[in-house]
Amino acid sequence: MKVSVLGAGAIGSMLGGLIKHRAPETEMLFIGRGAHGRAMHERGCVQLQGPWGRCDVPVAYSEDTAEIAGSDIVLVTMKSQDTQAALEQASMHWGRAIVVSIQNGINDGTLLRFVAPDRLVMGMTATNISVVEPGVVSLQLNGVTVVGPSRDRVNIDASRSAARLLTRSGLPVREHPNVLGVLYSKLTFNAVGYASCLSQSNFITEGLCDPAWRTHVGLPLVRECIATLRRARISLAKIPGRPGIHGLRNLMHLLGAPLIGSLIATVARRNYNRRAIVFSLQQDLVRGKPTEIDHVNGQVVRLAESLAGQAPFNSAVVDMVHELERQGAGAFFSREQVIGRFRRLGQAAEHRKKAEP
Ligand SMILES: NC(=O)c1ccc[n+]([C@@H]2O[C@H](COP(=O)([O-])OP(=O)(O)OC[C@H]3O[C@@H](n4cnc5c(N)ncnc54)[C@H](OP(=O)(O)O)[C@@H]3O)[C@@H](O)[C@H]2O)c1
Numbered sequence: 001m002k003v004s005v006l007g008a009g010a011i012g013s014m015l016g017g018l019i020k021h022r023a024p025e026t027e028m029l030f031i032g033r034g035a036h037g038r039a040m041h042e043r044g045c046v047q048l049q050g051p052w053g054r055c056d057v058p059v060a061y062s063e064d065t066a067e068i069a070g071s072d073i074v075l076v077t078m079k080s081q082d083t084q085a086a087l088e089q090a091s092m093h094w095g096r097a098i099v100v101s102i103q104n105g106i107n108d109g110t111l112l113r114f115v116a117p118d119r120l121v122m123g124m125t126a127t128n129i130s131v132v133e134p135g136v137v138s139l140q141l142n143g144v145t146v147v148g149p150s151r152d153r154v155n156i157d158a159s160r161s162a163a164r165l166l167t168r169s170g171l172p173v174r175e176h177p178n179v180l181g182v183l184y185s186k187l188t189f190n191a192v193g194y195a196s197c198l199s200q201s202n203f204i205t206e207g208l209c210d211p212a213w214r215t216h217v218g219l220p221l222v223r224e225c226i227a228t229l230r231r232a233r234i235s236l237a238k239i240p241g242r243p244g245i246h247g248l249r250n251l252m253h254l255l256g257a258p259l260i261g262s263l264i265a266t267v268a269r270r271n272y273n274r275r276a277i278v279f280s281l282q283q284d285l286v287r288g289k290p291t292e293i294d295h296v297n298g299q300v301v302r303l304a305e306s307l308a309g310q311a312p313f314n315s316a317v318v319d320m321v322h323e324l325e326r327q328g329a330g331a332f333f334s335r336e337q338v339i340g341r342f343r344r345l346g347q348a349a350e351h352r353k354k355a356e357p
Pocket residue numbers: 006007008009010011012031032033034036077078079080082085086102103104105125126127128129130131280292
């Protein structure tokens with residue numbers, strides 16, 4: 001079987017590398033670019049780091065998408081904003097391959113312009129993986145990878161094949177009947193978490209556990225995400241072992257309750273002060289790379305607008321991240337600036353509500 005990874009960065013190199021390691025008969029091709037790609041090309045292998053230690057896995061590497069030809073399965077693992085450009089180059093070569101997206105963001109609309117519905121499989125991963133140096137990827141947090149058929153199930157066979165292939169990585173894989181709900185569950189959690197990245201704050205200790213951040217930033221975002229998805233009739237599906245947006249809302253309410261709230265905050269601070277959740281968006285801002293913000297909070301905004309509504313709090317996150325992108329690597333707001341901006345936004349919304357007849 002020939003498998004190609006289109007966009008072999010952190011996720012693609014780890015999944016493709018583990019599949020090749022555990023099923024060496026697989027013909028594995030990485031399509032990538034940049035320093036990480038060059039290192040894999042020069043060494044003829046990718047180094048995988050994780051609970052197993054280190055292992056060098058030989059892989060074929062190319063920057064020429066024409067080499068995808070003859071693939072049975074193509075794993076699409078670039079950042080969402082690069083999807084359209086990558087597919088414009090690659091899709092003419094992949095014939096009748098099954099195409100599997102493992103990305104954050106809801107990219108099925110873009111992908112369906114290039115892949116027939118019965119061959120497209122949407123998925124997401126709750127792992128945390130990073131390129132620690134060119135040619136080396138590290139599994140920093142294990143988690144489930146989910147794929148599944150679309151609502152009309154025209155791609156049920158392709159979905160089964162994708163799940164079988166990914167299971168060969170040895171990482172936990174689930175086929176889920178509501179993969180869109182799983183994707184949105186991750187997206188909305190990230191949409192709230194990304195607000196903490198605006199000030200490089202620890203999401204748990206300086207975000208959720210801080211009454212001002214929780215009241216003016218966290219809760220309005222959570223409420224807006226839940227209300228928008230409800231209006232769009234998207235039913236969320238929980239990611240096994242991970243909190244969803246409703247769990248996040250309940251936790252925030254508990255944190256605001258007398259006694260129990262301060263008890264939870266004390267425990268959370270003890271556990272997470274030094275062990276912060278590092279969102280990829282924050283890493284991109286530190287490195288001065290374009291972020292996926294238009295595909296996460298931006299997706300909530302588009303969804304609201306498609307229903308003739310608005311999502312002003314998610315819109316603010318999008319605008320503020322773009323402000324930071326324009327300022328260049330390492331630019332962030334202070335926490336007071338973020339809370340101040342959201343507080344004013346909340347007051348304006350209150351004002352509008354009162355003025356309504
Ligand atoms: N890493 C994680 O822990 C994690 C966890 C869950 C979900 N995700 C999601 O998984 C997706 C992939 O994330 P990632 O962290 O693996 O990103 P990544 O490390 O940036 O990997 C993507 C790779 O694709 C390359 N690329 C982009 N366009 C290309 C093209 N046209 N041709 C060839 N290569 C191309 C990128 O090159 P450049 O660097 O030059 O752009 C990069 O090397 C994202 O949607 C992300 O949100 C990531």
